[in-house]
Amino acid sequence: MESQIELIYEEIRGRENAKLIHFIGDLDATNVETVLEKVINLFNDGVVKLVVDFKQLRYVNSTGLGILLHFSKSAKEKGGCFKIANINENVYEIIEIIGAASLLEIYDDLDEAVAAVD
Amino acid sequence: MDISFPYHIKLCFPGNLEYIPAVRKYISELLQISSFSPKFAYRSEIIVDELCNNAVNFGCRAEDARVELECTFFNDRIEFTIKDQGGLKENVDKLRSSLDSPVSGSDSGMMPHQGMGLEIVRMLSEKLDVKIDKENLTSVHVVRKRENSASE
Numbered sequence: 399m400e401s402q403i404e405l406i407y408e409e410i411r412g413r414e415n416a417k418l419i420h421f422i423g424d425l426d427a428t429n430v431e432t433v434l435e436k437v438i439n440l441f442n443d444g445v446v447k448l449v450v451d452f453k454q455l456r457y458v459n460s461t462g463l464g465i466l467l468h469f470s471k472s473a474k475e476k477g478g479c480f481k482i483a484n485i486n487e488n489v490y491e492i493i494e495i496i497g498a499a500s501l502l503e504i505y506d507d508l509d510e511a512v513a514a515v516d
Numbered sequence: 517m518d519i520s521f522p523y524h525i526k527l528c529f530p531g532n533l534e535y536i537p538a539v540r541k542y543i544s545e546l547l548q549i550s551s552f553s554p555k556f557a558y559r560s561e562i563i564v565d566e567l568c569n570n571a572v573n574f575g576c577r578a579e580d581a582r583v584e585l586e587c588t589f590f591n592d593r594i595e596f597t598i599k600d601q602g603g604l605k606e607n608v609d610k611l612r613s614s615l616d617s618p619v620s621g622s623d624s625g626m627m628p629h630q631g632m633g634l635e636i637v638r639m640l641s642e643k644l645d646v647k648i649d650k651e652n653l654t655s656v657h658v659v660r661k662r663e664n665s666a667s668e
Contacts, residue, residue, distance in 0.1 A: 424537065461569065
């Protein structure tokens with residue numbers, strides 16, 4: 399059975415081609431394909447400026463981190479961005495261990511991340 | 517709940533990724549009822565997840581392959597041993613190469629990479645031994661010590 403993850407989307411007022419996504423649950427090898435498909439669909443629809451709220455993301459493993467890096471790279475290649483806010487301490491520790499903290503745009507605060515979208 | 521250390525459990529599950537969330541959460545809950553901290557339990561959950569993912573991805577060639585996870589809970593540490601039933605030579609070679617040259621997010625090619633998983637296990641544990649025998653059966657032993665309450 400897949401780990402539970404829910405993605406809730408919000409428009410970002412005043413920003414074109416942008417969305418805020420709240421991640422809720424666990425991101426691991428059993429549900430990365432589902433998440434990948436949802437985000438790729440957004441990219442294909444021209445939504446390339448993404449802010450993701452990890453406040454309720456309890457858990458990420460290396461496979462989940464792999465797709466976050468992939469989203470960040472793809473968004474930049476398409477002229478957009480992939481900004482992450484509200485990462486909990488446990489998830490941040492894993493990001494740091496694999497040396498990905500410097501590769502991702504990480505913000506302490508959601509408002510700050512949203513404000514940084516062009 | 518009174519727990520007397522050490523105690524030992526052995527889990528055997530089909531070589532399919534979908535079983536792993538239940539396994540890792542079970543170990544995490546056992547640790548917490550055994551008075552290990554939530555942080556220790558979370559880090560151990562990550563270790564179990566990465567070990568199980570590697571066993572399934574690299575070491576389950578046959579459709580009915582199974583993975584065996586043994587955990588021994590001590591007062592001051594937990595020890596894991598995970599065994600698979602032998603993977604394809606190309607998969608085992610990938611595992612060997614990731615052991616020889618661990619990757620980081622910066623050189624992972626931006627896609628999921630199993631080498632990152634072993635690196636996480638290495639960083640979160642005190643001891644990591646990987647044995648691959650002539651028939652490509654892999655056994656991984658990990659020791660993780662209970663941390664001081666100040667660092668938890």
